[in-house]
Amino acid sequence: xxxxxxxxxxxxxxxxxxxxxxxxxxxxxxxxxxxxxxxxxxxxxxxxxxxxxxxxxxxxxxxxxxxxxxxxxxxxxxxxxxxxxxxxxxxxxxxxxxxxxxxxxxxxxxxxxxxxxxxxxxxxxxxxxxxxxxxxxxxxxxxxxxxxxxxxxxxxxxxxxxxxxxxxxxxxxxxxxxxxxxxxxxxxxxxxxxxxxxxxxxxxxxxxxxxxxxxxxxxxxxxxxxxxxxxxxxxxxxxxxxxxxxxxxxxxxxxxxxxxxxxxxxxxxxxxxxxxxxxxxxxxxxxxxxxxxxxxxxxxxxxxxxxxxxxxxxxxxxxxxxxxxxxxxxxxxxxxxxxxxxxxxxxxxxxxxxxxxxxxxxxxxxxxxxxxxxxxxx
Amino acid sequence: xxxxxxxxxxxxxxxxxxxxxxxxxxxxxxxxxxxxxxxxxxxxxxxxxxxxxxxxxxxxxxxxxxxxxxxxxxxxxxxxxxxxxxxxxxxxxxxxxxxxxxxxxxxxxxxxxxxxxxxxxxxxxxxxxxxxxxxxxxxxxxxxxxxxxxxxxxxxxxxxxxxxxxxxxxxxxxxxxxxxxxxxxxxxxxxxxxxxxxxxxxxxxxxxxxxxxxxxxxxxxxxxxxxxxxxxxxxxxxxxxxxxxxxxxxxxxxxxxxxxxxxxxxxxxxxxxxxxxxxxxxxxxxxxxxxxxxxxxxxxxxxxxxxxxxxxxxxxxxxxxxxxxxxxxxxxxxxxxxxxxxxxxxxxxxxxxxxxxxxxxxxxxxxxxxxxxxxxxxxxxxxxxxxxxxxxxxxxxxxxxxx
Numbered sequence: 144x145x146x147x148x149x150x151x152x153x154x155x156x157x158x159x160x161x162x163x164x165x166x167x168x169x170x171x172x173x174x175x176x177x178x179x180x181x182x183x184x185x186x187x188x189x190x191x192x193x194x195x196x197x198x199x200x201x202x203x204x205x206x207x208x209x210x211x212x213x214x215x216x217x218x219x220x221x222x223x224x225x226x227x228x229x230x231x232x233x234x235x236x237x238x239x240x241x242x243x244x245x246x247x248x249x250x251x252x253x254x255x256x257x258x259x260x261x262x263x264x265x266x267x268x269x270x271x272x273x274x275x276x277x278x279x280x281x282x283x284x285x286x287x288x289x290x291x292x293x294x295x296x297x298x299x300x301x302x303x304x305x306x307x308x309x310x311x312x313x314x315x316x317x318x319x320x321x322x323x324x325x326x327x328x329x330x331x332x333x334x335x336x337x338x339x340x341x342x343x344x345x346x347x348x349x350x351x352x353x354x355x356x357x358x359x360x361x362x363x364x365x366x367x368x369x370x371x372x373x374x375x376x377x378x379x380x381x382x383x384x385x386x387x388x389x390x391x392x393x394x395x396x397x398x399x400x401x402x403x404x405x406x407x408x409x410x411x412x413x414x415x416x417x418x419x420x421x422x423x424x425x426x427x428x429x430x431x432x433x434x435x436x437x438x439x440x441x442x443x444x445x446x447x448x449x450x451x452x453x454x455x456x457x458x459x460x461x462x463x464x465x466x467x468x469x470x471x472x473x474x475x476x477x478x479x480x481x482x483x484x485x486x487x488x489x490x491x492x493x494x495x496x497x498x499x500x501x502x503x504x505x506x507x508x509x510x511x512x513x514x515x516x517x518x519x520x521x
Numbered sequence: 522x523x524x525x526x527x528x529x530x531x532x533x534x535x536x537x538x539x540x541x542x543x544x545x546x547x548x549x550x551x552x553x554x555x556x557x558x559x560x561x562x563x564x565x566x567x568x569x570x571x572x573x574x575x576x577x578x579x580x581x582x583x584x585x586x587x588x589x590x591x592x593x594x595x596x597x598x599x600x601x602x603x604x605x606x607x608x609x610x611x612x613x614x615x616x617x618x619x620x621x622x623x624x625x626x627x628x629x630x631x632x633x634x635x636x637x638x639x640x641x642x643x644x645x646x647x648x649x650x651x652x653x654x655x656x657x658x659x660x661x662x663x664x665x666x667x668x669x670x671x672x673x674x675x676x677x678x679x680x681x682x683x684x685x686x687x688x689x690x691x692x693x694x695x696x697x698x699x700x701x702x703x704x705x706x707x708x709x710x711x712x713x714x715x716x717x718x719x720x721x722x723x724x725x726x727x728x729x730x731x732x733x734x735x736x737x738x739x740x741x742x743x744x745x746x747x748x749x750x751x752x753x754x755x756x757x758x759x760x761x762x763x764x765x766x767x768x769x770x771x772x773x774x775x776x777x778x779x780x781x782x783x784x785x786x787x788x789x790x791x792x793x794x795x796x797x798x799x800x801x802x803x804x805x806x807x808x809x810x811x812x813x814x815x816x817x818x819x820x821x822x823x824x825x826x827x828x829x830x831x832x833x834x835x836x837x838x839x840x841x842x843x844x845x846x847x848x849x850x851x852x853x854x855x856x857x858x859x860x861x862x863x864x865x866x867x868x869x870x871x872x873x874x875x876x877x878x879x880x881x882x883x884x885x886x887x888x889x890x891x892x893x894x895x896x897x898x899x900x901x902x903x904x905x906x907x908x909x910x911x912x913x914x915x916x917x918x919x920x921x922x923x924x
Contacts, residue, residue: 205643205645205664205666205695205698206645206646207645207646207664207666207667207668207671207816207820208645208646208647208667208671208674208675209668209671210646211645211646211647211648235643235645235646235649236642236643236644236648236649236652236653237645237646237647237648237649237650237652238648239652240648240649240651240652241648257594257697257698257700257711258594258621258622258623258641258642258697258711259622259623259624260594260595260596260597260622260624261595261596261597261599261600261622261624262597262624263595263600263623263624263625263627263628264595264622264623264624264625264627265624266624266627267623267624267626267627267656268623271652271655271656283700284596284700284703284709285596289596289597292597293597309704310700311699311700311701311704311705312693312694312698312699312700312701312719312739313694313695313698313699314693314694314695314739315666315695315820315821316693316741316820316821316822316825316826317822317823318693318738318739318826319725319727319738320823321823321826322725322727322734322736322738324725324727324728326727326728327725327726327727327728328725328726329723329724329725329726330723330724330725330726331718331721331722331723331724332722333718333721333722334705334706334718334721335705336705339723341725350701350739352704352705417704418703422596422709423707424702424703424707424708424709424712424714425596425599425709425712425713425714442571443571448855448897448899449855449886449897449898449899451885451887454887455886455887457886457899461571461575490844490845490847490851490853490886490901491847491850492887492888503844503845503853503899505886505887514897
């Protein structure tokens with residue numbers, strides 16, 4: 144298992160390079176102007192000639208057409224400065240396209256945390272980008288079982304966040320500007336969570352979950368699923384302790400998990416494991432929706448749109464009926480009662496011997512029926 | 522005839538079969554809709570397979586295009602039920618699929634149905650457009666952050682059709698990049714379960730001593746691009762989309778009628794100020810969160826934030842749909858709200874002036890006089906010329922209710 148560390152500020156970069164960079168296999172340097180949160184300028188970065196590990200510059204902003212033209216200039220400048228040892232990490236499909244056809248070839252990684260939750264998408268991405276694609280950052284929404292499934296078809300290295308805040312929201316609009324603030328903690332009575340961290344900077348506004356993701360106690364499952372890299376997105380001191388856990392894990396069957404749990408206990412923020420064990424966020428509407436009425440085979444004759452108990456029902460027909468037909472009425476709850484068309488009338492009150500699809504008809508009331516009930520042949 | 526006016530397609534939401542009929546009859550050139558799965562509006566009624574067949578057949582008969590949303594972010598297991606659905610869409614001759622996921626795009630390729638890239642993919646620039654073009658996409662539904670000028674450039678540089686949202690609710694986040702619902706409500710916003718957390722009221726701790734303004738700081742005003750239609754035409758935008766599959770028939774009908782009327786008028790020549798005022802007034806009548814032009818002209822800024830609690834108040838509520846109009850006999854109305862003699866309703870005609878109809882008498886379907894009808898009942902009103910089946914009806918509230 145390899146480790147990468149996200150670095151956002153010149154201070155963090157300086158601290159890391161002077162004391163901790165050897166602990167990691169890769170530094171993810173968030174460049175000012177190209178990264179959502181980074182404040183490290185190219186000038187500051189160019190002061191460092193040697194890095195003790197691989198570096199990858201992060202270009203994770205999303206860009207409209209005009210912004211993209213500006214960002215390309217920053218990219219070109221950075222690429223010229225670090226041409227030999229550089230990889231890029233990108234999110235915007237435009238940046239992916241731009242890098243994949245760049246001449247000379249530029250190695251890059253794709254942050255596929257949104258919209259690439261299946262093998263079909265990842266394989267297609269892998270095929271399109273070719274050998275320049277060095278790593279794919281996978282979504283936090285993929286549980287272990289899906290991670291395993293995805294890796295069957297993937298030969299590119301993958302990475303997931305192991306320790307750090309969970310990003311929730313990204314807009315180019317400046318939502319804190321009118322409060323003359325750049326940072327805030329948000330709380331809403333409509334959600335049980337409080338303390339959402341909100342940041343408004345030159346790239347827009349961002350929000351994170353109050354609890355950080357912590358997966359270091361699941362390193363064995365992560366490795367078994369096929370993930371090769373874990374990322375630390377936290378202050379250096381915590382990341383170094385995390386990297387120590389990974390080294391212990393890599394070294395063999397020692398009790399790395401105890402060390403991970405110890406770190407979890409003393410970590411600065413509350414933590415969660417997110418969706419790593421299960422993701423059931425697609426199940427709610429299936430439960431709430433009336434599956435009886437969603438059944439494609441019911442309601443072929445029509446639907447009740449009004450009724451008067453004991454007297455009549457008004458039905459909108461989807462297929463023709465005849466006076467005397469035997470039908471079944473089914474309520475939205477699934478209860479079925481028989482119904483015989485003892486009378487069949489139109490809106491003028493005229494008796495009909497038959498009616499066709501699209502007609503509105505007045506028919507006998509049947510016990511238990513309600514608006515929304517449907518009619519079928521017996 | 523003004524040859525300079527390049528008329529964009531008017532694309533309307535069809536959250537249910539009923540709303541599809543409304544959209545088509547009020548002037549939509551195309552509708553977008555979803556089956557029971559795979560779309561981003563799982564709370565909407567959406568279409569059963571039988572309804573899909575019926576709706577698509579009706580649209581084909583009326584020469585209206587149908588675009589089916591498959592724009593959720595698929596996980597592996599979501600593909601399991603996709604094949605039968607795609608086969609049905611193929612057999613019903615759906616005009617296009619709206620897709621955001623690269624995997625789905627690849628998966629549907631053998632079916633040969635044209636693909637429109639969903640706004641959920643946040644395609645914002647011509648490089649991204651070129652990528653999607655190489656993947657076989659025919660049309661780009663551009664991110665709402667893209668300006669009209671940028672949309673024109675993307676179209677020119679990619680050679681693909683471009684579609685823009687012109688009216689309706691807007692995500693505050695880059696579409697597809699918001700997972701607040703996922704982590705706080707257990708509902709996948711990118712699989713149709715968005716809990717609209719951006720519409721919540723938040724109290725903000727700004728640090729220092731500045732504690733807690735309560736604010737709807739993440740809520741966006743609604744988009745209204747009515748005044749920009751001439752520019753949309755000039756820039757060659759191919760399709761203009763009205764958001765709102767969760768909205769009711771009155772909204773769908775009104776939007777389609779107004780926007781259709783504008784496009785039809787502009788096709789013949791410039792419109793008078795009086796007409797523009799009338800169109801604006803009619804859009805104002807619809808319940809909305811205050812309008813903004815979003816990022817269509819310049820990046821959306823502070824002015825685009827709707828810092829208010831959402832109101833249920835509706836000055837022109839939906840009163841129902843005309844089921845039958847029998848000359849000399851009656852109008853049969855499927856009333857959705859309580860109505861009494863003395864009330865006035867507006868019949869929203871398919872074209873031209875709406876009809877104001879004071880209710881003098883009210884009958885049940887079996888001709889008993891009613892002093893008041895309950896919501897969701899079928900009632901009769903005296904016949905009125907010009908009223909036709911399927912027209913939508915809104916209730917005019919007393920003047921004292923208006924601000």
